[in-house]
Amino acid sequence: MTLLKNVYFIPISSYSETEKISDGAKKLLERVIKDEGITLEKNIPLKVHFGEKGNLTFIKSDNYQGIIDYLKENGKEPFFIETNVLYRGDRTNRKNHVRLALKHGFTQIPIIIADGEIGEEYEEIEIGMKNLDKCKIAKQISNQKQMIVLSHFKGHIGAGFGGAIKQLGMGCAARGGKLEQHANTVPIINPLQCKKCKKCIESCPSEAINIGLFSRIKKQKCIGCAACISVCPHRSIKINWIGSISRKFYERMAEYAYAAQKNKEIIYISFALNITKNCDCEGHRMKPFVRDLGIFASTDPVAIDMACLDKLSKREDRAVFIRGRYILNYSQSIGLGNKEYNLIEIK
Template structure:
């Protein structure tokens, strides 16, 4: 059974949320005997441009200040997204982050300018033998993985597991979690410019009348999606066994790493912060949880949301929890320890 520390907070007071996050981090450090290294990145989601319900930068001030007090050098760390948006390239991603107020500490985009730089982590599980993890993560042994617990159209919910799985994966790692096929070309949008051909390192794209992708050569790196100036190349979002695949990628991301997890159960929307549109919360704010077991943390978040709302919200995501427990990512059995706000 894993311990999950919980501070109840239903207020939309971001200064207080920052204090609560810091207090939870201190509690986990104290209870587990955690010893920080000199550099500890904070895994984060900056929110897609146009999204209004991502967790604001102010909520991270308490964590950052505590780390600095402990003589730890913090940074924000992320990877570029698979789809075309305001976080597809490192340049745009950092600009989006700064426009959303994330200017307190340096920002590291771990998988290169368009998401193609990665290391392979061997896991030998049911769906993957290896995971493609953003190369920049390999520099660090410790992380603080922060999550905004909310809905997700494919995963059921987004929390610690998804932050590890998608947030640590390179573009091709995201691709192989989401789908079983190569990217496709929308012929009416393609202008036959050949930029994708020049970008492909595997000779998998030819220009006939329009760009055509050879499935037998394509490795699913998705670099063509990132560089297409017309947005004519895209991936399918209907891959099989997605719940299990994200659990296995979460296992690969956290393998041999020392991680503290913090999840904000606030601004709980139907879809995730990748949606570049304003959304309304679908249930009340609840608080923040922290611990060292991502499965336990996500299970606690899901249980708290369902209890608070009186509905079985995001229930389909429990599939990823069960698979995560099966492969040794963590346990669904937890003890919820409520502590008082400072």
């Protein structure tokens, strides 16, 4: 018989109640640590998402203050940890990424970008699963024994919804790992934008790029490291998204999530607040489209995502999230967690 994990929940009716959210998150963290008998190490990473430039609906760092205070009061030294993104933007390299994070208010504790300057630092974690044998997990995440994964539960254009599993799978992968999760792992060159500067050739570790009359990336040689995307000064190398959202995409993301949490003790805290249709990587103004639910905490990434979805009404669920349910089934089948859970509501 499987022992069901607890999911703790504090209802919060408005994202504007920053103090209540911050206190609630602290209360949840304390409760999980006590009930699950967790002893935290001195240095504890808080996996976050800093929000894309122009995005206004990511979870602001003030809401994490209670968690930070609790950790510091208990002699811990927390730090924010995050990885570079796959596409070109302000979070593509470490320097710009940190600058944006500071501008977005993540100033309370140090920031570590876990996969190096442009996503080149990773460890291959062996998992031996249906789709992937190994996963490229950001080096400074693979080194950690413990982590607190702070997720913003919201919709996602590809995954249906984003929560703890996505924060682990996509959020902890180095750039090449992010690319690998999409079905088409070979990027494409836009000939109309390419200025033939050949910077991409210098960065390619496998001589896969031809720049000339017919510029192209050779499928047989490309190892999907995504370095060329990050170095092209003219943004002319793109991810081939066509056909990339499929069952394979969900399965690979779940397998990456499995690799990211392998041999780690993790506490998941999900903020189901300010819930937008698309994710915090969207660099434009969005409005929340379902009501605020509250904060959830657990040691099971599948249970916590399931609990967030279960709190939605049928109408809200159908609106966008239902597409993502396949990932929960697959995640459970590979042993990432359990869709069933005990819900404990804390007032």
